[in-house]
Amino acid sequence: MAESRTATLYRMVLPDHTCPFGVRAKQILQSEGFTVDDRILRSREEVDAFKAEHDVATTPQIFIDDERIGGSDDLERYLAK
Numbered sequence: 001m002a003e004s005r006t007a008t009l010y011r012m013v014l015p016d017h018t019c020p021f022g023v024r025a026k027q028i029l030q031s032e033g034f035t036v037d038d039r040i041l042r043s044r045e046e047v048d049a050f051k052a053e054h055d056v057a058t059t060p061q062i063f064i065d066d067e068r069i070g071g072s073d074d075l076e077r078y079l080a081k
Contacts, residue, residue, distance in 0.1 A: 007069075008037040011060040012047050022060035025072040029062070032079055 007029045011022025029036050041047045047059060054061060054068070062069040069078045 005032075005034045005064075006037060007034040008039060008063040009060055010039045010041060010050055010062075013040045013042060014044065014047075015042075019059060021058075021072045025060045025062055025075055028072065028075055028079070034064075 009022065009026055009029065011025065012019040013022070026036055026038060041050055041059060050059065050061075051057065056068075058071055060071055062071070062075050064078075069075050
């Protein structure tokens with residue numbers, strides 16, 4: 001039986017804006033067979049608090065095996081290895 005792969009995705013979905021990079025990251029992860037723990041940041045305050053806590057400048061942020069991979073471009077490079 002194949003090993004289950006899980007990724008945690010933090011992405012921004014505000015009332016007036018859904019981050020397209022977060023949508024793309026989720027699609028990439030699912031297409032690669034990951035179960036996605038999709039953690040939605042629903043307000044500017046949640047986004048800002050997340051970025052400050054993790055010392056990052058942007059969302060989405062992807063974590064695999066408790067390792068921060070980065071954003072959607074970083075995810076693509078990680079999976080290409």
